[in-house]
Amino acid sequence: MLVGYARTSTVDQDAGLAAQVRDLEAAGCEKVFAEKVSSVATQRPQLASALDFLREGDTLVIAKPDRLARSTTDLLAIVAKLEAKGVALLVQSMGGEPMSTRGPTGKLMLTMLAAFAEFERALMLERQKEGIAKAKAEGVYKGRAPTARAKAAEVLAMQAQGVPVVEIAKRLEIGVASAFRILRDAKAAAAAETPASLG
Structure with missing residues (x-):
């Protein structure tokens, strides 16, 4: 068989x-x-x-x-x-x-x-490591930016226009959880920059 x-x-x-x-x-x-x-x-x-x-x-x-x-x-x-x-x-x-x-x-x-x-495969991985080390030494290697985080500005702009979070995630091809995380982080950052009320 x-x-x-x-x-x-x-x-x-x-x-x-x-x-x-x-x-x-x-x-x-x-x-x-x-x-x-x-x-x-x-x-x-x-x-x-x-x-x-x-x-x-x-x-x-x-x-x-x-x-x-x-x-x-x-x-x-x-x-x-x-x-x-x-x-x-x-x-x-x-x-x-x-x-x-x-x-x-x-x-x-x-x-x-x-x-x-x-x-x-071992040679390929070795060449890859050498390439990354060279790029870091030349100051041009920053690593791969997370897809969702790289689109944070677009998420915030669309939310300001009243676009629902689910729709934002769909349009930008990121996860809904990632979109919520970006908005939450932005809100937390804004709160941290705002002086506390003296009441």
Whole structure:
């Protein structure tokens, strides 16, 4: 039996998750486990369910190694668990033909490619840190401003025009709670600047 596992990192990647599920079903998977959770999360309930569901002779199908594992070590540990149950792993997107761990060549290639992917990610993070450090040294890095806070002036202006808070949030594409927080903070700041009444 072919069993699929699909994963995206955040709740914002619905389209990516749907595409994975669609591809897995097209590949012949009779059952697909899917979840939206970071690969570094300690708990991946659907992956645990998939591993528990698999039986000897089954094949676990995934789109790419990084959908299944957080590192080469993690990938090899999962493959070892699958092998202990008599289950193979089939990776769909490896730049050519799908790759299976049923043969020694496939297992070797999978390990090598996972290691390269992990190495590339480490280099990317290192370059990112170097870029941020350089920007800070040059005084041009301020970090990413929170979306809602960056629109505080617009929130206050629209509220002054009598626009309801829910409508403000909708127009500016921010959360209603964020809009209320901006208004509350502005009110508190104004109160702090106003001299107390001598009565």
